[in-house]
Amino acid sequence: MENPIIQFISSYIKLSPEEINIVNEQNQIKSFKKGTVLLSEGAYAKECYFILKGCVRSYYLIDGEERTTEFYTENQGINPVSYLTRQPSEYYLACEEDCEVALSSAERSRVLIEKVPKLEALIMQMSSQLLVQNQVSFDSFKNLNPEMRYLKLLETRPDLFNRVPLQHIATYLGITPVSLSRMRKRITVKH
Amino acid sequence: MENPIIQFISSYIKLSPEEINIVNEQNQIKSFKKGTVLLSEGAYAKECYFILKGCVRSYYLIDGEERTTEFYTENQGINPVSYLTRQPSEYYLACEEDCEVALSSAERSRVLIEKVPKLEALIMQMSSQLLVQNQVSFDSFKNLNPEMRYLKLLETRPDLFNRVPLQHIATYLGITPVSLSRMRKRITVKH
DNA sequence: CTCATTAATTATCTTTTGTTAATTTTTGCC
DNA sequence: GGCAAAAATTAACAAAAGATAATTAATGAG
Numbered sequence: 001m002e003n004p005i006i007q008f009i010s011s012y013i014k015l016s017p018e019e020i021n022i023v024n025e026q027n028q029i030k031s032f033k034k035g036t037v038l039l040s041e042g043a044y045a046k047e048c049y050f051i052l053k054g055c056v057r058s059y060y061l062i063d064g065e066e067r068t069t070e071f072y073t074e075n076q077g078i079n080p081v082s083y084l085t086r087q088p089s090e091y092y093l094a095c096e097e098d099c100e101v102a103l104s105s106a107e108r109s110r111v112l113i114e115k116v117p118k119l120e121a122l123i124m125q126m127s128s129q130l131l132v133q134n135q136v137s138f139d140s141f142k143n144l145n146p147e148m149r150y151l152k153l154l155e156t157r158p159d160l161f162n163r164v165p166l167q168h169i170a171t172y173l174g175i176t177p178v179s180l181s182r183m184r185k186r187i188t189v190k191h
Numbered sequence: 192m193e194n195p196i197i198q199f200i201s202s203y204i205k206l207s208p209e210e211i212n213i214v215n216e217q218n219q220i221k222s223f224k225k226g227t228v229l230l231s232e233g234a235y236a237k238e239c240y241f242i243l244k245g246c247v248r249s250y251y252l253i254d255g256e257e258r259t260t261e262f263y264t265e266n267q268g269i270n271p272v273s274y275l276t277r278q279p280s281e282y283y284l285a286c287e288e289d290c291e292v293a294l295s296s297a298e299r300s301r302v303l304i305e306k307v308p309k310l311e312a313l314i315m316q317m318s319s320q321l322l323v324q325n326q327v328s329f330d331s332f333k334n335l336n337p338e339m340r341y342l343k344l345l346e347t348r349p350d351l352f353n354r355v356p357l358q359h360i361a362t363y364l365g366i367t368p369v370s371l372s373r374m375r376k377r378i379t380v381k382h
Numbered sequence: 383c384t385c386a387t388t389a390a391t392t393a394t395c396t397t398t399t400g401t402t403a404a405t406t407t408t409t410g411c412c
Numbered sequence: 413g414g415c416a417a418a419a420a421t422t423a424a425c426a427a428a429a430g431a432t433a434a435t436t437a438a439t440g441a442g
């Protein structure tokens with residue numbers, strides 16, 4: 001069976017067998033148990049991630065409360081702000097499920113691009129895509145009220161509701177768990 | 192007096208006199224009157240912008256209401272989502288003040304990078320910086336309630352309050368103009 | 383300067399969310 | 413399977429935001 005990373009890259013550009021070898025060499029794959037913290041507040045992110053299997057959640061710890069900002073699942077990349085800025089991280093990254101994750105670092109990325117130059121264009125494209133996605137998400141968050149955000153999430157990422165606790169979805173939607181619970185009741189009563 | 196674009200670039204990398212000429216050649220600078228719409232919903236963005244002077248606002252038109260998503264001011268770049276995706280724009284860009292704007296396009300960027308290769312690294316760095324800023328802004332928006340967002344904006348961009356109508360700041364903060372007005376009163380009474 | 387237009391504020395009422403605490407349900411581990 | 417811990421729900425009340433309408437203030441074009 002082929003490496004999911006290779007599958008992912010191949011959906012964008014064609015790789016020769018030797019290039020596949022190089023990519024596989026440069027890619028470190030690790031497994032993490034549910035609950036593992038990949039990055040802590042105050043720590044320096046030395047690596048970026050690509051989720052092969054499982055779910056990673058990013059969250060801030062504010063007044064002792066966790067405020068979820070993102071759920072990363074299969075085929076999503078994580079470029080921690082701390083990794084890009086080389087400043088201490090302001091948030092946590094933790095595995096919500098048992099995970100398989102491909103790791104890369106500044107050094108390994110450099111080597112990889114040197115050996116397979118055509119990957120650079122792909123990485124730049126993905127980076128620009130990431131910016132677009134992030135901006136669209138932000139706009140959508142601002143333009144919708146909590147109930148619409150909830151209904152939209154139900155449509156776009158229904159799997160999340162079977163993978164992570166509702167309380168984390170609540171803070172992801174920008175409301176409290178109590179409010180989400182109440183809202184869910186309100187919605188089911190309506191229909 | 193030197194071009195602000197050159198000043199901006201020079202604050203990151205050193206340009207030779209001939210490189211400065213090339214940059215100036217490739218940069219088209221235009222003036223727009225307050226109220227000019229640079230990009231409409233449904234249109235294809237053919238250009239990206241760099242604000243030399245003035246203020247440009249991005250907003251969605253939802254049920255006949257304008258929902259502001261960003262204010263771009265001096266030394267900020269605008270990469271419309273539509274420019275990056277080549278899809279019709281979902282939002283508007285309009286000048287809130289008389290503006291001076293540097294314009295670029297895919298074609299001009301390509302030529303510029305070809306002639307001044309060291310600009311590519313700068314552009315990539317700016318792109319990554321843009322992603323970080325956007326992510327941090329999003330996180331901050333989600334982690335703060337409307338009042339805290341307002342107080343923070345007062346601190347970080349006090350100039351905006353003298354440049355754009357409060358109703359646009361209100362939707363930028365994710366609330367209605369009426370609610371912002373009420374909140375402002377609440378705050379002044381408190382102190 | 384004047385007047386029409388737009389923006390901002392205020393008031394009233396409804397809806398939703400936050401907060402705290404208690405209760406029920408679910409989960410996971412021995 | 414039983415039990416402790418975590419998660420979800422429910423209840424009750426306070427605080428804030430949305431909606432609508434009326435009033436006041438500010439702006440800008442002629």
